[in-house]
Amino acid sequence: MIRTARDRRPTSSSPRRWLPVAERGMGRGLAAILEVSSQPGDRPELREIATGLIVPNPSQPRRHFDEDALESLAASLASSGVLQPVLVRPLAGGRYELVAGERRWRAAQRAGLETIPAVVEQRDDAASLEAAIVENMARQDLNPIEEARAVAALVEELGLTRQEVGRRVGRSRVAISNLLRLLDLPDEAIGLLEDGRLSEGHGRAILLAEDHGDRRRLGRAAAEGGWSVRVTEDRARAANAQPAVRRGALRLHPDQEAACAQIAQELSTALGREVRVRPKGSAYRVELVVEDLADAAALASRAPRLKAV
Incomplete structure (x- = not known):
């Protein structure tokens, strides 16, 4: 008989063996977030929790989950079970909010697992936000924009300096500054x-x-x-x-472009010469295109008459 991960739940005679983080070689994220302080006096507790009782963390910095990677992880969990627990905090009504491990939780649901191992720990909103960001950045799971928004959240919501953020996520202050600039x-x-x-x-x-x-x-x-x-x-x-005038022209609104084109056409008809109207800062530049200096002189001789136009 083929035994699935659901069949291989721990019993009193064969307890589940949680491998040390270093031994697994894949848990730097969990090790990092357990270093983030939780509520004083509350000790983490390892439990098996129904996947349906767990809800995502609204502060989760990760927004994109690769579908192929999720399917691959789900197949692995169905075969071998969940080797690393997720981290959750208790909510009212017997539910739990993910602090870290959303990808594993999603994959466990796809694999049809009814429960998932979880470390339950009391954390306030600030500690939950910090732990979620530290876990994801430690694993290098985020794209650059997700990392930038995560760092911005630590700066804006927790009031951390860029140097303090760098220490928490293992990056230099310069690297943190470069990430934040991406939001520009x-x-x-x-x-x-x-x-x-x-x-x-x-x-x-x-x-x-x-x-x-x-x-x-x-x-x-x-x-x-x-x-x-x-x-x-x-x-x-x-x-x-x-030239600034060239870059400025590219910033025109379509209505402004149409107005410049119409004015240029009317002036061209009146002068019998090619006319260009371009923006220059908050003003506009009108350019006349002449064949040579003689043509320019002929145009200048018409200046008194042009005043009446």
Whole structure:
């Protein structure tokens, strides 16, 4: 008879053996979060809890779960059981909120497991938030934007400095600052980092561009063209070297572009010359295109008559 993970529950004669974190080689996240202080006087307790009594942590920094990876983990859990407990805190009504281990919990549900081993520990909202972030960042499970938002939560909600955040998650202060800067990217570029089409290095390279519109275009071009980080850096610097009037024109609203085109057309008809209307800061530049200096002189001779136009 084939025995499933559900059949291999611990009994008094064959208790479940929880391997030490170091022995498993896969639990740095759990070790890290158990170092985050819980409520004084409350000792962690290991239990088997029904998967249906556990709810996700609303502060979970991870937003994307790879479907193929979840299916693979579910198959592993169905075969071998859950080797590492999740971490939960008790809620009212006999329910529990995940602090760490949401991927294992989701996979256990897919595998059809009725219960999952869990470390139950009293934690307030701040400790729960910190533990969830530390666990995910220790495992390097998050994409760059998820990490950036997680770090921002530690700074804004817990009032930690960037150096304090760095100590908690094992990163330097500079690395934490670089992560937070990613949130200054345009929404489109942020989406590309979340989808894995661009890396954190690409994000930092795009931020070299001073203009928000240039950043948006660089992100799209880097993803579509498969640019390296170095190429993206070079293109960002090149965008900064463009004349301000050219970059300004790209920031126009479609209605403004249409108005500039109409004015240019009317002036061209009146002058018999090509006219360009471009933005320059908060003002506009009107350019006349002439064939040569003689053409310019002929146009200038018409100036008195143009005043009456």
